[in-house]
Amino acid sequence: MASLHSEIVDMLGLRIVRGDYPPGARIDVDSLEPELGVSKTAIREALRTIREKGLIDSWPKRGTIVNDRSAWKLLDGDVIMWRRAARRDDDRLLAELSQLRDVIEPAVARLAAQYRKPEDIEALRRSFSEFETAGQDVERLAAADQDFHLHLLRATHNELMMRLDVVIVHALNARNRIQHHPGADWLDPVPDHRNVLEAVEAGDPIAAEAAMRYAIRESDEDLTSGEPEFEEPLALPATAPTDRPPARRGHRQ
Numbered sequence: 001m002a003s004l005h006s007e008i009v010d011m012l013g014l015r016i017v018r019g020d021y022p023p024g025a026r027i028d029v030d031s032l033e034p035e036l037g038v039s040k041t042a043i044r045e046a047l048r049t050i051r052e053k054g055l056i057d058s059w060p061k062r063g064t065i066v067n068d069r070s071a072w073k074l075l076d077g078d079v080i081m082w083r084r085a086a087r088r089d090d091d092r093l094l095a096e097l098s099q100l101r102d103v104i105e106p107a108v109a110r111l112a113a114q115y116r117k118p119e120d121i122e123a124l125r126r127s128f129s130e131f132e133t134a135g136q137d138v139e140r141l142a143a144a145d146q147d148f149h150l151h152l153l154r155a156t157h158n159e160l161m162m163r164l165d166v167v168i169v170h171a172l173n174a175r176n177r178i179q180h181h182p183g184a185d186w187l188d189p190v191p192d193h194r195n196v197l198e199a200v201e202a203g204d205p206i207a208a209e210a211a212m213r214y215a216i217r218e219s220d221e222d223l224t225s226g227e228p229e230f231e232e233p234l235a236l237p238a239t240a241p242t243d244r245p246p247a248r249r250g251h252r253q
Helices: 004-018 029-036 040-052 077-086 093-115 118-133 138-154 165-179 190-201 205-215 219-223
Strands: 056-059 063-066
Touching (some): 004 040, 040 056, 077 165, 093 190, 118 190, 138 165
Antiparallel strands (some): 056 063
16 A cells, blocks of 8 residues: 555646646645645655656745656656656657667667576576466566566666666556456467577577567557556556566556
């Protein structure tokens, strides 16, 4: 269950991203206290967290002012989640996530094939085995798929590249919500993942890059088709590999 602090952060962050508080608007802390039924201290702590994400700034005598979008930390996991939940018609988030993924994941597969270690191969095999046996169990399939892609990212042993996990997590999750849900039909994702795994195991960077590029071939079309509305917009924890700390947020490709 989310803490009160997280709930307030999510509520106010979503309002800002959705445009309820447009750029330049002043957020009235005094009016929020009776509206939300929480203390000014709790509201100020939440706003401090949101300020760290670039959405607002606080000025003496002016108060808390919403920043222009250009100041937002757009790769912050919460900001991405709020943009997904807001579903604004003028927001190209999903298309941009797909474009980033087109750039990142083939490069990740290539580097993983070059720099993977035995423990990386074992982690990828475990994730693939879970993925292969998940069948039509959407939740299990999604968790195993995300683990596979995050383990692949770790196999690059590139610390800067690994910081892009937020892009992969949100792109995978959004695509899963769009296309892969109980009762839906989808292409068997196992062969594509097997091809990536085998190329990485073989230490063949060219084949690994090509296999990943083929595996994500439908991602652009799926992500630009639009994500369904969240029933509980922000109750979406990321499922990280068991040997790394879980992200605060966040299935075939």
